Amino acid sequence: MTLTAPSQLNAIVNQNVNFTVSATDILSRHVVLTVTGLPAGAGFVDNGNNTGTFNWTPTSNQAGTYLLTFQGDNLSGNTGVTFTQITVIVPPPPNDDFANATVVTSIPFSLTQDATNATVAPDDPFCSGRTQTVWYAFT
Incomplete structure (x- = not known):
């Protein structure tokens, strides 16, 4: 069998x-x-x-x-x-990459997301105490 x-x-x-x-x-x-x-x-x-x-x-x-x-x-x-x-x-958050930054259109702005699986790219800025990055763009 x-x-x-x-x-x-x-x-x-x-x-x-x-x-x-x-x-x-x-x-x-x-x-x-x-x-x-x-x-x-x-x-x-x-x-x-x-x-x-x-x-x-x-x-x-x-x-x-x-x-x-x-x-x-x-x-x-x-x-x-x-x-x-x-x-x-668990996939990374949608704004894990600079090309997919979450657009902030007004202030105040609030967003809650799990960044546990965010990644680090070689060109990401250094973030003291953090190993993952997510991106936001202001308009």
């Missing part, structure tokens, strides 16, 4: 990730598919035709790496297993 699924993939917070798991039995028998290690909010459905569908939209507090174990059983003594590693990535 052979099970097929992506071995690894990246998922972005708040964006859906889905894929198909398929099983092939040498005698073309039906294979029951199951999974362990599902993250909260994820789902897996055995479609009943030797395929299964994984579906998940990770939230911001689910950043990290997950290992899923997919099992197949033809109920005649043959089993198979395959693994998928999913790494959930």
